[in-house]
Amino acid sequence: MDKIFRVNMTDLTCKVEEVPAEFATLGGRALTSTIVAAEVPPSCHALGPNNKLVFAPGQLSGTPAANSGRMSAGAKSPLTGTIKESNSGGTTAQQFAKMGIKAMIIEGLPKEDKWYRLHVTMDGVTFEDASELVGKQNFDVIEAMNEKFDKKIGVMTIGIPGENRLASANISVKDPDQKIRSHGRGGLGAVMGSKKIKAITVDATGAGKVAIADPEKFRAAAKVFAKGMLDHPVTGEGLPTYGTNVLINILNEAGGLPTKNFKYGTCEHHDKVSGETMHDTIAGRPNGHTKHGCHAGCIIQCSQVYTDDKGEYITSGFEYETVWGLGINCLIEDLDDCARIDNAMDNIGIDSIEGAVLLAVAMEAGVLPWGDGKEALRIMNEEIGKCTPLGRILGNGTGSVGKAFGLTRVPVVKNQGIPAYDPRSVKGIGITYATTTQGADHTAGYTIATNILKVGGFVDPLSKEGQVELSRNLQIATTAVDSTGMCIFVAFPALDIPEVLPALVDMLAARFGVEMSVDDFVALGTRILKMEKEWNTKAGFTNEDDRLPEFFELEPIPPHNAVWDFTPEEIDELWNF
Amino acid sequence: MDKIFRVNMTDLTCKVEEVPAEFATLGGRALTSTIVAAEVPPSCHALGPNNKLVFAPGQLSGTPAANSGRMSAGAKSPLTGTIKESNSGGTTAQQFAKMGIKAMIIEGLPKEDKWYRLHVTMDGVTFEDASELVGKQNFDVIEAMNEKFDKKIGVMTIGIPGENRLASANISVKDPDQKIRSHGRGGLGAVMGSKKIKAITVDATGAGKVAIADPEKFRAAAKVFAKGMLDHPVTGEGLPTYGTNVLINILNEAGGLPTKNFKYGTCEHHDKVSGETMHDTIAGRPNGHTKHGCHAGCIIQCSQVYTDDKGEYITSGFEYETVWGLGINCLIEDLDDCARIDNAMDNIGIDSIEGAVLLAVAMEAGVLPWGDGKEALRIMNEEIGKCTPLGRILGNGTGSVGKAFGLTRVPVVKNQGIPAYDPRSVKGIGITYATTTQGADHTAGYTIATNILKVGGFVDPLSKEGQVELSRNLQIATTAVDSTGMCIFVAFPALDIPEVLPALVDMLAARFGVEMSVDDFVALGTRILKMEKEWNTKAGFTNEDDRLPEFFELEPIPPHNAVWDFTPEEIDELWNF
Known part of the structure; x- marks a missing residue:
């Protein structure tokens, strides 16, 4: 039976709570944003006692679905002041999912000036003295934890910048190869630092398999899904061969x-x-x-x-x-x-x-x-x-x-x-930067797919036409994908190969034993995205915050000598849905 | 005939413009805010080419009216992002007024990486090389200018922090005693630095008297006004004897x-x-x-x-x-x-x-x-x-x-x-801090008068009752007073002695040869304040920005153990007029 771990840093307790019925089919970004929106006052100080740091594995994390091992972390961001979801690979998403931890909610600030390591097991969370880890950077923390436990121990850690609550500090996650993956954007490491948590160790002893309501349907869908990933030129060939860095030459060619x-x-x-x-x-x-x-x-x-x-x-x-x-x-x-x-x-x-x-x-x-x-x-x-x-x-x-x-x-x-990606010469991504709930973030609505890679059709990167709709649709879809635990690259085959998105939805339906259509999937993305936007509005964000810096309007960028030329009204159209 | 100097730092020109009819009776904050609101795009970068730095002497500056020698400076603030008016004593307000300079508007940024001294005369503004002044702090700049010209030269200058565009940099003004007064708040020195103006020298040679339409009425009113200032215990006794620092013991006693x-x-x-x-x-x-x-x-x-x-x-x-x-x-x-x-x-x-x-x-x-x-x-x-x-x-x-x-x-x-002044134990001033168009600023609506000094009645500083109305009325009145060129302390006699405010209004009427009532005076304050608020709204500010930091709500302050306990709705009532 899945549960929620509620960790209180003020009185150093962990309550194991039942999962509310309305959270049953949620995961990843859908769950972190739902919890943050419900529990964190939008006007609170991001480093103060009222912010909460929430971890949730994706809906499909821990299952055999390909590429589903990403964990979402959510909070009010000390960098942007917005709601924030930042997801990462590593090992903890699959550990949490297999341990039945639907989410871990960390609240409050310690009364004493003392650092802690949270130790997560099937039974809950204990509060360990972290004085020996404080002042260490991440690789040393991981090494110390590997020595103390063994290499199977899950580790999430912050470096010295995180201890000092700097707004670019990330939460680093040990990956299967003992290297580091990151909840990178938005300074969530500073939130962890404000709560005086130097590291979180995860001992998955006793973890089982993730329950799948309809294993046969799941297996069939997972196969279609994986085949789509391998068949698509971007995920099956470009990325595996050259990594994401395949884009340098492509963007240079595009002048972006x-x-x-x-x-x-x-x-x-x-x-x-x-x-x-x-x-x-x-x-x-x-x-x-x-x-x-x-x-x-x-x-x-x-x-x-x-x-x-x-x-x-x-x-x-x-x-x-x-x-x-x-x-x-x-x-x-x-x-x-x-x-x-x-x-x-x-x-x-x-x-x-x-x-x-x-x-x-x-x-x-x-x-x-x-x-x-x-x-x-x-x-x-x-x-x-x-x-x-x-x-x-x-x-x-x-x-x-x-x-x-x-x-x-x-x-x-x-x-x-x-x-x-320059927003003047790849205009769709500029709309994403301006309007996403997360502060400038290419992954929030990756129009490069359609503007540059001609995935999901083609929208001319130098023309304003069609960019708002493109960005909106991708932002909605991304919100849903970020909830699955899938990496965002599943969008490439999903946009081009007709059977991939239905297969993803079928996996979700089979996992939770519910009816689910592609429309339902999109509806979840829409609902969560609007919830994030509403929270930001309560935190004081307005249309005026959905703007690029002035210099993009004033300085043409060679070789196209393009400027950022969307009117405020055109940008604000994004949220008209 | 009054004129406006429009200084363009991009092409290094100064246009001498006629004063538009609607500016004829304006001055000080009313004029700087009107110009900034009309000409500065709210979303611009405060240090970029689209911000403007506006100087305007008060409506009564340069006349024999007591305490009328203050200059307003206005711009978009690099500290707050709001519209900003910051006024200062010194010598330049009276110089500008007597030279017939209704306002000086400085726009654009230089193309070259070169520093300038603006030299203001009756004929306009010239652009002098300031390389010898760069890297000097203020007293050295003043000394250098006194040597180059003579002690009568008006000087406005920025120190090294202003050159480096730091957001607490002020614009320093030489006072009659060769010491320094400041356009202190809001970082206007950084705006001056962004425009590469190290100093502004004012040579008032040829300046005449400020025209007064009805000299007899003016003299009579000025006499009543001055008597009121001398009769009031705060302006006639407390401030002259102990300076503003008379307040240390008073606020300590009040627990604020x-x-x-x-x-x-x-x-x-x-x-x-x-x-x-x-x-x-x-x-x-x-x-x-x-x-x-x-x-x-x-x-x-x-x-x-x-x-x-x-x-x-x-x-x-x-x-x-x-x-x-x-x-x-x-x-x-x-x-x-x-x-x-x-x-x-x-x-x-x-x-x-x-x-x-x-x-x-x-x-x-x-x-x-x-x-x-x-x-x-x-x-x-x-x-x-x-x-x-x-x-x-x-x-x-x-x-x-x-x-x-x-x-x-x-x-x-x-x-x-x-x-x-602590907003928890002197609650009226907390409302001013939260709601003023200027960012936290006690002078914007100095409720200490009524909360602590019992000037203009008494509103219990520890109770929420009456604070919003008190702050609102004072913010309106202050906006009008900041337009006159008077120092804000004229508010003490104006609040307590019935003939003082009518005398101030009569001076304005006599100066400009117009009919003017106390209601008209208040109406000007209201109009300008709302104009500032509207500009801030266009710059992206919302009710959510009209809040005190969270710690004032969380931490009771001894000895009264008071907390900041206004609800958002109660605060927002301020702008309901």
Whole structure:
């Protein structure tokens, strides 16, 4: 029988609660957002006693469904002030699901100035002294926990920036390979830090299988679904071969590859850090792996193990957005440097998108020279990692850097850094950045699929036409997908191969033993998205917050010399449904 | 004939424009807010090309009316994001008025990375190279200008924090005594810095008298008005004797003196920094003056010249809010230390309220020990004054410090520091902080008059009853007073002595040769206040921004153990008129 763990940090108790009937078929983002919307006062301080940190595995996590192993974390974001859902691979989603933990809700702040490790078992949560872990970065925490328990222990941890409640701090999750995946965006690591939780360990001893109401229907649907994933050129070929970094050359070709803090839309040295170059680099080195999964059951394998020329591990989970941010937007041409910075961000525990975007703004401010990868690495480890004054400015995110240095070219929406796709020359993604409930976030409505990759049809990236509808439909669908525990890439086959989305819905129906149609799936996405929007409105957000920074309107970006030219009324049409 | 100087920093031109008929009787805040509301897009970046910096002397500035020498500066605030009016004494209001400059509107940003001094004469504005002034703090700029011209030259200047566009940077104005007055609140110095204007010099050669349409009526009214000021116990006795710092003991007695970053409502050592102690200290030292005016024609003389025991100048314009912030809220018990820090803030050019409030938050963060005046002085000069990374965190204001260190006890509304009166135990001022168009600002609707000083009646500070109406009426009246060029203290006699407000209105009518009633005066205040509110709404502010920080609701303050207990609906009633 599934249950909810309600952890109170003020009186250090854990209540094991029954799952309310209305939560029975929910999971992932649908569940974290429902709980946050119901229980967190929109006006509360994100680091204060009234915020709550909620973890929920996806609806299909722990089942044999391919790519379903993602965990959602939700809270009020200290970075954006909005509701936040950030999901991650790793091992804890599947552990929670198999342990029957529908959600873990962490509330309150400790009375004493003391750090804790939450230890999660089938029976509940205990509060362990974490004084020996405090002051350690993530890889050391994971190593210490592996030694204390064994390699099967699930670990979620924050680095020193998280302890110091910096708004780019993420929650890092151990993956099946003892490396790190992240609840990256929105500073949820700072929320964990505010509650004085250094780490969460998960001992899944005694866990069973996830109950599936109609196993036969499930198996049939799972097969169709997996076949669709393998058949689609993006998930079956592009991502497995080159990783997400396949996009560098594609975006450069489209003139939508933001370069030198969003000054240009193409980059001369793009091929030095492209997916193709990365593939060949990894393949040519000892111990390098061009394929790697962020969780058990992943059949895309878009991650990698990136080693140096002696075969020493440098990083994994080295995503397009990070490579873009460092290699293109900061002009760091050496891919090894970029990989080392990526690893440093994993280790200190900051969002690698925010970290890369803020570095370019710091370069514009003159904090470090353009393209200086060695200094960028030092800044990560010695400034942000140690929370010096400069490190605090940077570690609080792109908006913080812009304010500290009085700059106007600061790519943020709702104070969250804008990632790897220029909104002037790929206009659909600009609508997503502006309007999503999450602050600038490409994954919230990934129009790149249709604007650039011609998945799900084609909407001209340079024209305003059709972008609002495209973004809206993708935001709704994404909200539903983020609830399943699936990685967002399932959208590619779902958009192009007719049987994939029905198969996903059939898995959900079979898992919970309910009737469910594609319309019901879309309706859930719609309902949750509107719930998030309503919560944000109560927190004080208005249409005026659904805007891109002024400089996108004022500065044309080469080569298309495109500007951001949507009127406020056109943008606001997104929420008219 | 009055005119408007329109200064364009992009093409380095000054247009001399006729005054539109609808501006004829406006001045001060009414005029700056009207121009900002009409010309500045609410969504623009405060440091970008679309913000404008507007100066306008008061309606009565330059006339013989007592206490009328204040200049308003207006813009979109980089600190609060709201519309902002900040007024200051000094010499430039009277110079502008006598030169017939109704307003100076500064727009655009320079194309080149070059600093300017605007030189204002009767003929217009010229653009002078300011490379020799850049990197100097304010007193050195004033000295350099006095040497270049003579002591009659009007000077408005920014220090290094203003050059670096820090959001607590003020615009400093030379006063008749060659000391400094400030357009303090809201970071207008950063706007001036964004436009690369290091200083504005005003050569009033050729200026005449301000035209008065009905001189006889004016003289008669001015006499009644001045008598009222001298007759009232606050403006005629309390302020002239002890300065604004008379309030330390009064607020301590009322339990509304925020102590140790708003932890307590009384302070054991209050008398060490009280107005009475300050009076005796100044009076007992060589060259000390207990009376001093911020502009020619002031008959209150609430300023002072504060010297050390050898008679060397330390500071002047040493206001209650600054003494409170340093001496009580930061626990710096040595009044000389406080005076030196006040002088440092004048010199580097940051708002001395914001500077004092943020220091207490920095002490809470552990940046420096509680009560350490020497270290606070060093931080002002060496960190904020030199814009080090720590200095940027601090110099960007109280909210910035709170975010950098991940704190929840951060006293701001709309990101502006809450001054010297605790909103839990003096509830009327809490309504003003929450609702004013300007971000937390006691002067915007100074309910202390009626809550504490029993001026204009009495409204119990500990009860919610009557506070919203009190704050609303005062906010309306203040908007009108801020337009006259009068200092806000004229409100004390105006509230208690029946003939004072009609006399003020008669002066306005006689100045402009129009019919004007007290109702018309109030109507102007109402119209401008609503205009500001409407602009803020277009900038994205909602009722949810009209809230005090959560900790005022959660933490009772001794000795009354009062909490902030207004409901959102009760607060929002303020704007129902």
